[in-house]
Every structure is written in C-alpha cells, then in structure tokens.
Amino acid sequence: MREPNGASGRSSTWLAETRSSYDSDAAGYAEEVQGFLETHPHLRAHLDLFAELVRRDGGGQVADIGCGPGYVTAHLHDSGVEAFGIDLSAEMVAIARRDYPGLRFEEGTMTHLEAGDRSLAGVVAFWSTIHVPDEAMPGVVAQFHRVLRPGGHVLVGFKVGDWTRHSSTGYTGAPISLDTHLRQTRTVSDWLRGAGFLIESESILRPDDEVPGALVLARKPG
Ligand SMILES: C[S@@+](CC[C@H](N)C(=O)[O-])C[C@H]1O[C@@H](n2cnc3c(N)ncnc32)[C@H](O)[C@@H]1O
Numbered sequence: 352m353r354e355p356n357g358a359s360g361r362s363s364t365w366l367a368e369t370r371s372s373y374d375s376d377a378a379g380y381a382e383e384v385q386g387f388l389e390t391h392p393h394l395r396a397h398l399d400l401f402a403e404l405v406r407r408d409g410g411g412q413v414a415d416i417g418c419g420p421g422y423v424t425a426h427l428h429d430s431g432v433e434a435f436g437i438d439l440s441a442e443m444v445a446i447a448r449r450d451y452p453g454l455r456f457e458e459g460t461m462t463h464l465e466a467g468d469r470s471l472a473g474v475v476a477f478w479s480t481i482h483v484p485d486e487a488m489p490g491v492v493a494q495f496h497r498v499l500r501p502g503g504h505v506l507v508g509f510k511v512g513d514w515t516r517h518s519s520t521g522y523t524g525a526p527i528s529l530d531t532h533l534r535q536t537r538t539v540s541d542w543l544r545g546a547g548f549l550i551e552s553e554s555i556l557r558p559d560d561e562v563p564g565a566l567v568l569a570r571k572p573g
Contacts, residue, residue, distance in 0.1 A: 365530065366439065366460060369482045372518075372527035373419075373440035379522030381420035381446050388426055393556055394477075394508070397566050398423065401473065401506045402430035408502050411472025416461045416495075417479020421447030424454055427475065434475075437464070461491050466498040474499060477508040478564075480539075481531050492546040501573020505548060509534055511555065511563040536565045543569045 373380065388395045405413055410432065415424040418436030420443060427434035428451075435455035438444050447456040459465055461476065461483070474495045483491055495505050512533025521527045536553045543550060548569035556564035 365482070365484055365487075366462065368528045368530075370439045370441075372521065372529040373438075374442040375525040375527055376521030376523060377420070377440055377442035377446055379525070380443075381450075383522050384420065384422065388422060393554075394564075394566075395426070397506065397508075397554065397568070398426055398475070399430055401475065401504060401568065402427055402432045404504050405432045405473045408472065408504075411500065411503075412470065413473035413475065414464075414466060414471055414498070415475045415477070416464075417476055417482075418447060418456065419443050419479075421451045421454065421456060423475060423477050424456070425451045428454055432473065437461070438479075461494060462487060464494045464498050468497055469500040469503075471498045472500060472503050474503070474505045476506070478510070480507060481509050481533070482529065484530070484532060488542050489545060492542045492548070496546040496548060496571060499571045501571055503571045503573075504551075505543070505569050505571070506566060507539060507543070507569075508564060508566045509539060511535065511565045533562060536567060539565070539567050540569075543567060547571065 413432045413434045415434055415436045418424050418438050421436050424434045424436040436447055437457050437459040439460050441458055444456045444458050510533045514533055516531045518529045540550050549572055551568045551570055554566045
C-alpha cells in the first residue's frame with residue numbers, strides 16, 4: 352500500500368499507529384459491532400437513502416472507506432449498489448474477506464486513494480475519519496471529491512464533540528495507541544464545502560448522549 356505523497360513524519364506516525372491499533376484489535380472490534388445495523392435503524396435508514404440516491408443516479412461503484420469488518424459494505428451491496436471496502440488495517444480486511452467472501456475488500460488509506468479520478472458513484476466513510484487529525488482532513492475530503500464522478504454522493508458518519516480521546520487498550524484488552532477526534536457537524540460540512548461538495552443533509556443521532564453521532568450527506572455538483 353502506498354503512503355500519502357509527501358507524508359510528514361507526524362502524518363506517518365498517526366497512520367502507522369491507527370493501522371497497528373486496528374490490526375491488534377480487529378477481532379475485538381468485529382465482535383463489538385456484530386449485528387450493529389440491526390440494532391441501529393437510523394444508521395440503516397441513512398445507508399438506505401444513500402443507496403437509493405446512487406441507484407437513482409445510474410448506479411456505479413461505491414467505496415466504503417474505513418470499512419472495518421465489512422458489514423456496512425455488505426448492507427450497501429444488499430441495497431443494490433456495487434459496494435467494495437477499503438481499510439487501513441490488513442487484519443480488518445482479512446476479517447471482512449472471511450465474513451463476506453463474495454465482496455471485494457482492499458487495503459488502502461483515505462489519505463491517498465488508489466481509485467481513479469471520477470471513477471466512483473459514491474463514497475461512504477462510517478466512523479473512520481474520526482481517526483484522521485484535523486490538519487489532514489481537507490486532503491482526505493479532496494480525495495473523496497477527486498474519486499467521485501460529477502453528481503456522486505458522499506456520506507460521512509462521525510462522533511460529535513470538541514475533543515480528542517486517546518485509547519491505550521483495545522476491546523480485547525490488547526495495548527493500542529489510537530486517537531479519536533470528536534467534531535462538530537459544522538466543521539465536517541465546512542471541510543466538504545471547501546472541497547467543492549454541496550451539503551444535502553446533516554443529521555444528529557441521539558443528541559442528548561454524551562457523545563452523539565452525526566451523519567453528513569453531500570453531493571459533488573454536476
Ligand atoms: C471505528 S472503525 C469503523 C469501521 C466501520 N466503518 C464501522 O462503521 O463499523 C474505523 C475504521 O477505519 C479504519 N481507518 C482508520 N484510518 C483510516 C485511513 N486513513 N484509511 C482507511 N481506513 C482507515 C480503521 O482501520 C478501522 O477499521
């Protein structure tokens with residue numbers, strides 16, 4: 352897998368730490384999120400709307416970026432779109448391939464996508480940009496914009512807040528070193544606008560929780 356062009360020492364460090372943390376904790380994470388979409392109908396509804404928009408606009412390939420164990424990719428596939436998964440962690444990709452052998456999963460990083468310009472109909476990033484530091488986010492949303500065809504859709508899910516949490520223990524108790532960045536919806540929408548996207552909707556999930564979730568749906572003009 353290629354690293355981002357011109358990666359600074361710092362960006363290499365957060366990418367390497369995120370990758371090795373998820374490699375160590377892939378099995379624990381996969382177990383934690385088993386059946387997640389069945390118990391989270393609001394998330395399912397957002398994915399279904401996204402799939403409907405992609406189908407309405409003629410279909411095409413959809414990348415689930417930061418796919419983890421692959422259940423979002425599988426749901427998109429079952430919703431009638433040509434979904435494939437990309438993840439930084441080789442262990443996550445191995446679990447996704449094991450659990451969904453009929454689907455395509457690749458190792459890769461959202462900071463430097465292998466997909467060609469204007470080659471995709473949709474991009475989903477479900478709780479994966481949460482590990483990307485602020486300074487790298489404009490570059491990541493520029494990648495999403497580059498790989499989407501005009502009229503393509505992007506759906507970003509993330510944790511809402513104004514702070515960064517550092518985790519040193521994974522779900523299995525394994526030592527990890529993982530930063531999770533909580534953000535306001537406005538911040539994420541502004542990054543997307545800055546890359547050239549039109550914002551279609553912003554949704555806050557469980558706004559009274561200590562850490563709400565949020566989803567921003569946007570479209571590349573064209
Ligand atoms: C919290 S998990 C979310 C997994 C899945 N999307 C879900 O909703 O359950 C974050 C995932 O993003 C992946 N990830 C983190 N940084 C990434 C990057 N730069 N490029 C691709 N994947 C990344 C991690 O390896 C991990 O599998």
